[in-house]
Amino acid sequence: MIAVPGFEGQKVAVLGLGRSGRATVRSLQAGGATVVAWDDGADAASIAAGEGIALVDLTQPGTFEDIACLVTSPGIPHLYPAPHPVIAAALAAGVPVDNDIGLFFRSLGRADWDRFDQAPRVVAVTGSNGKSTTSALIAHILTEAGREVQLAGNIGRGVLDIDPPEDGGIVVLELSSYQTELARSLTPDVAVFTNLSPDHLDRHGGPGGYFAAKRRLFAEGGPDRCVIGVDEVEGRFLAGQLSEGPADDRVIRISSGQKLGGPGWAIFARKGFLSEYRKGRQIASVDLRSVAGLPGAHNHQNACAAFAVARTLGLGPRPIEAAFHSFQGLPHRSQLIAEADGVRFVNDSKATNIDSARQALMAFRKIRWICGGLQKEGAIDPLLEATGQVRKAYVIGREAAHFAMQLKGLQVDVCGDMATAVARATADAEPGDTVLLAPATASFDQYDSFERRGEDFAAEVEACLATRATVKG
Missing domain, CATH: 3.40.50.720 (NAD(P)-binding Rossmann-like Domain)
Structure with a gap:
């Protein structure tokens, strides 16, 4: 405590x-x-x-x-x-x-830190999507490297419930916009901005307020090192505000899908390969294609962010790469829960907004897509642009028919509940297909959390496969 x-x-x-x-x-x-x-x-x-x-x-x-x-x-x-x-x-x-985050930062430093050879450090991760996976991946890499690590905030333990860090200890925090907006003290050593997409707009008075809440971690926190995703204009703007010039390596720019140039420090992933550049030269490369716990371009961005943090904390590329391969991923985030007769069943219940669901749809092929729930603000047009691999959509939720009407150009089955959606998707699936839960909506119309929705999906898949095995037997 x-x-x-x-x-x-x-x-x-x-x-x-x-x-x-x-x-x-x-x-x-x-x-x-x-x-x-x-x-x-x-x-x-x-x-x-x-x-x-x-x-x-x-x-x-x-x-x-x-x-x-x-x-x-x-x-x-x-x-x-x-x-x-x-x-x-x-x-x-x-x-x-x-809030408790503000109390944590004002309370962390102690007089007896003078006896430490290496002062404890705090890594704080924020952004719209990927912050949980990024935080857990950072903690996993550091643990594999023998570092003392505690994971807290929105993931792991409550931030005030952790043990006071000891000599060289590292605290990894996942922070939401709700937490960064209100905390009166924000002083991480390393801060990460994954990406930004519309979310929680009612709580922040619109997209500007939402971005401002995230930006506080960097503008008011004064971290020694900033890792910034620059695939959106807000990230590019933030990186520009924080750096003194193109060669300022206190800001590490990361990307998934584009090559980053210039004289500064950049880490990006393209076509399944992570590359690290400094001063215009490539100094490291990692093949991400066979990393089972990090499927898809959105997880490759998470890998870039975690790689950047680990490099900042003194780790070499090869130990980081080895830790990637032992990372199992997080529940409800592109989680492979079953495979039968050539069909994969993937739980991405955490895909609660349009952008996260779009990223999930881009990570798999031949998709039987289970979607729907409590729809958030904003049009779903960007989501429809990523449905090229969707063979059929199976819509759940209390307003399933309304959500289905927006899925223009797709074959749609209005199911209403999870049991019906899983049963129909499983019956329709052929070898090579992926039955994917990526709702693109909040869970609160039928469940009390996205975790409970994902658990229901997993239970229905298990029951459906058991029944099918019994029939075949």
């Missing part, structure tokens, strides 16, 4: 008592703060009360008269489309609002 200093003898309020919220309470108490907490959900509040956390209804008038700071969970709106009433009350009372 990371103890949070600076609030000794003061009262701090915590809003939201999920896993990270309860860890925040414990960390503040360990630093000497008096903590009062609240959650609108009865279940979360009950769990917190069972752990001895003092509950105070923060919605009551006058609550913030003696509060030094409000710490809120990332899922709670603090600005758009409207602040949560508790946050609005705190702001009206002039009380600072922070």
Whole structure:
């Protein structure tokens, strides 16, 4: 646990008592703060009360008269489309609002770090797509190299729930726009920007606000090294703002699909090969085509980002390449869950927006595509441009018929639920086909998370294949 200093003898309020919220309470108490907490959900509040956390209804008038700071969970709106009433009350009372990420960075450095031969370092990864895989891949590479690594944030453990890093320890954080927008302290040693595509626009007041939330990690954090995906204009703009000139190797530009030139430091993947260039010369190359845990161009971009971070931290190309091959990938992200009679079944339930689903569709051939759910803002035209390998779409969700109407030019089967979609796709599939779950939508119309949707897909595939095996037997 990371103890949070600076609030000794003061009262701090915590809003939201999920896993990270309860860890925040414990960390503040360990630093000497008096903590009062609240959650609108009865279940979360009950769990917190069972752990001895003092509950105070923060919605009551006058609550913030003696509060030094409000710490809120990332899922709670603090600005758009409207602040949560508790946050609005705190702001009206002039009380600072922070989150666990901000507390982590203000608490990390300790006086006893002077005894370390090598100070701990923090790698922070943000972006629209690929940040989970990139974060996990960085942690895997460093672990394989014998480094002390902890994975936290949106993946792994809560950021305040990790152990204080020791001599040479590395903390890898996956950070969402919700976290980077609000954190009052952001000071990573290495920061990664994977890419940007429309997402969470209601929470950020549009695409400009969304990009600004991501940009804070770099503009306010002042990392020693920045790894920037430049396949979108926002990434190119950010890289240009951060570098002093074309040869400034504090900024490492990465790409999937285009060769990057110039005198600076660049890492890119084309046609399945990763290349590293410095000062206009190629200094390393990795064949990614046989790396089973990183299929498709979008995962090759993740590989470029992780390669760049590992090189920044002193690893050579060959150990990184070896670690690529032992990486198993993450659940619900281009995850091969079964193969039978020449048909592959791939779970990419994490493809919750148009761009991530488009990348998934570009990674496979002869696709039986299971899609649909709670549709987000924006047209799906960019997604349709990547459907050349789709043999048929099987649409799920409460508004399956509406989503199906937008899939112009495709053969479509409106299924409604996962069991029907898997059964029909499996029955139609031929050797060489891939049954791919890449919804392009949020899960919340039928599931409480993308993980639960992916687990349901895997269960239905298992049941369907078992029934087919019984019939054949």
